Amino acid sequence: MGEFDGKVAFVTGAARGQGRSHAVRLAREGAAIVAIDVCAPVSDYNSYAPATAEDLDETVRLVEAEGGRILARRADVRDSAQLAQVVADGVAEFGRLDVVIANAGICNWSRFWEMPDDQWETLIDVNLTGVWKTLKASVPAMIEAGNGGSIVVVSSVAGIKPIPGQANYAAAKSGLVGLTQAAAKELGEYRIRVNSVHPYGVDTPMGTDQGSLKMLEAHPQFAASLGTILTESPLATVDDISDAVLWIASDKAHTVTATQLTVDMGNTKV
Template identity: 35%
Template sequence: MRLDGRVVIVTGAGRSLGRAYALALADAGAAVVVNDVDAQSAAQTVSDITDAGGSAVAVVAAVGTSAAADELAAAALSSFGRLDVLVANAGVLRDRVLWKMSDDDFDAVISTHLRGSFTCGRAAAVAMRERGEGGRIILIGSPAGQFGSFGQTNYAAAKAGLVAMARTWSLELARAGITANAVIPTALSPMTATIPAYTQVYEDFVAGKGIPTEYRRDHALGTPEDVAALIVWLASEHSAAVTGQAIGIGGDRLALYAHPAVLETADRDGGWSAEEIDGVWRDRFAPLAQRSGPPTLD
């Protein structure tokens, strides 16, 4: 599946998942604007792409501000003459339980994940609409945004917001031929290593050991490269009709997430008292109530 002639921005592309996305997109023929806050990591990704015969440039900047987003779009246009795809991947973690989470902990994660995707998405949409040939916006979500995650108020809120953002953009950008989707990756990474259930699996992975089948299948947990295939497909012409979706991938599993849906309704002439709500909850709603937390950690 080729991306020859396409130009892609990948934020947070210096290591781990973002680096895997950038390398896979370049291998498929795309020119890549590699963004990261770490100059050395960004330069290494660019070097690996160009050494393999691809095209890439680095932009060292922390996403979040409009200035950084505009710099990325300008780099794509000045270096390669166009912008076709944005992969908004950059992120940070500041894990704390609610009563210990500071304003700075919350703001740092929201600024990078949510505001950074917004500003980069806006800059990309402007460039794509001006060219008039469509485009692809790919936002990176997380199971934390789908199910909640203990100690991650900031991260879960940002990731849930990104899915809603992609669905909104799919409506707003449809006439311009620009798709917007969210990818929900589950892969071994430094972020995954912070989850106690996966710490040893990650350490074994870094040491060169394979990932046990039970984790690849039952936990949908694999390598960053396992996720990159979905990014390449969403960046291609083959996914032109796919928009507003949240698609999960990891290990051996590919998944399509449902939009939020009403599970049950009850109607009562004249409205509801607190006592009547209690009764219908117990009789009809309680059996349908959904648990919080990722099902893979049950």
């Protein structure tokens, strides 16, 4: 018996990195997966490679290798119509929607007064407004099914303690804390829990982005925000984050809503 047998999970940003891991791990535990990714460049200011259609194909292959069922689409979290369509298609194919992992995001670096308007605006559109649109597209089907459910919003340590050199990212990820708590309060009566997860560095294309190193080389004093209590490993694995995401998405966390789950080696506390 898998922890998510009979359930359906919608994962955004599922082509690679953490999103792929969450999709594969949820499938291993019995969930049918609805997966989207933009599979294209999103911001000219990102200094790491974009995900591709082949990456999303590989997620499909890995989910199916677990014996899982998956509906995967190229879609952009900035586009409410695309999100509504994929949710409708997922519910038509798998019958319900129980879990949402709002994971898609981007990251780029500039001091805030040097940041071009479009660098700020695109990141806020994807990382904050895109999560709101993801939840907005998903929740009606969950309410209608009447099964309760769990929504996991992927924020960051930057949603609790801003890291200098990425004010756009800090603003978006902090905004997700407010969105998460408001959504949790509005959805409690439907037994839908809403929580945010806050990783520190994770070993993905974003987490190993050289743009962060360039910012630190130019402004070494910014490293003061990067200390951790646990120091044996600077980067979490994607499975470390999936462990936390699957727990909070599962019925084991049935008492937990509107919380901020830090998975951060203690970064937010130093």
